[in-house]
Amino acid sequence: MxxxxxxxxxxxxxxxxxxxxxxxxxxxxxxxxxxxxxxxxxxxxxxxxxxxxxxxxxxxxxxxxxxxxxxxxxxxxxxxxxxxxxxxxxxxxxxxxxxxxxxxxxxxxxxxxxxxxxxxxxxxxxxxxxxxxxxxxxxxxxxxRACGEVSGYEVATTDDNVGHICDFVVDTRNWAIRLLVVDTNNWLPGGKKLALLPTDILQIDWSSHRVSVKLDHDGLMARPDIDIDKLGNGEYIADIVHQIAK
Missing domain, CATH: 2.30.30.240 (PRC-barrel domain)
Known part of the structure; x- marks a missing residue:
């Protein structure tokens, strides 16, 4: 689940x-x-x-x-x-x-x-x-790390900062985090909710309140735009992960 x-x-x-x-x-x-x-x-x-x-x-x-x-x-x-x-x-x-x-x-x-x-x-x-x-x-x-602390951290790509972490998707079969959700609303008018995999993360720095990722700006912006209402759907999450892994 x-x-x-x-x-x-x-x-x-x-x-x-x-x-x-x-x-x-x-x-x-x-x-x-x-x-x-x-x-x-x-x-x-x-x-x-x-x-x-x-x-x-x-x-x-x-x-x-x-x-x-x-x-x-x-x-x-x-x-x-x-x-x-x-x-x-x-x-x-x-x-x-x-x-x-x-x-x-x-x-x-x-x-x-x-x-x-x-x-x-x-x-x-x-x-x-x-x-x-x-x-x-x-x-x-x-x-x-506390989810409550990391939620709100800026996301740093290899060339700029884009959005912030706003949520985590957890698989309760083994309690693994499957996705992190990036909200770009504070950077891009209208904003998007984009998907990050745990393997995308380079570092979480509590002193700078920043999550550094392996992606460049365009790579992050090319990630699937998430439907927040479907984050509890296992098939939907599996499809998102599959899209990213292509």
Whole structure:
């Protein structure tokens, strides 16, 4: 199923025993372009609106009809989970603490986006935690970015700046980002919504608020003009990707 970042921001999260609030933001890996965490806005049931993160490993059901995500844990488990400081980067040390708390296998041990697995839920097996290597010195760096931060970044082609990132299209089968959407409205009167592939990205620079791409100006402007109303349609997204790959 395809869903966009902007759509997910309207989803509520259901634990096994209660509603635990909505999605405040989404953290993705800018190396593999996979969604790593949903940041839950828990102001209805936690003091001081303390923020907790939920890995796709925990997601059991996504209901587009009701805009809900069900997670395979109760509210008390989430309440006692390690919290994050939303004003600081999420470190690998924090991730290790979080994964140990939930008893998940580490996604960063293995060749793929989810370690040795194609789907994140396969890492929920507690045996994987027992088998996890203790020496993780080669895996201390993560590449987490907030969609809410990168949304709005300028897009820098090889010869000029054209538009800004306005949305992300996510495949919830493996939580991979399939497309990034560029809005050229602040550069071109009337504007367009253009498609970028993750493989188009050279660098995301937080200091300059800029996403550098491999394309020149004409190459970007030649990309398909996206119909925003169809971004949740898997066949439509596959056709866009096919057009770009030609």
């Amino acid at each position: 395809m869903v966009t970042y902007k759509q997910l921001k309207h989803f509520s999260i259901h634990a096994t025993d209660k509603d635990i609030g909505g999605i405040r933001d989404i953290l993705f890996d800018d190396d593999s372009f996979v969604i790593r965490y949903l940041v839950a806005d828990t102001n209805t049931w936690l003091p001081l609106s303390r923020k907790v993160v939920i890995s796709p490993i925990s997601v059991s059901i996504i209901n587009r009809d009701h805009d809900t995500i069900d997670v395979a844990m109760d509210a008390e488990t989430l309440k006692n989970s390690p919290t994050i400081d939303e004003h600081k980067p999420v470190s690998r040390e924090y991730e290790e603490t979080l994964f140990r708390y939930f008893g998940y296998g580490y996604y960063w041990i293995g060749p793929g986006a989810w370690g040795d697995f194609s789907h994140p839920t396969e890492l929920a097996d507690p045996k994987l935690m027992d088998e996890a290597r203790e020496d993780l010195s080669a895996n201390k760096e993560n590449h987490l």
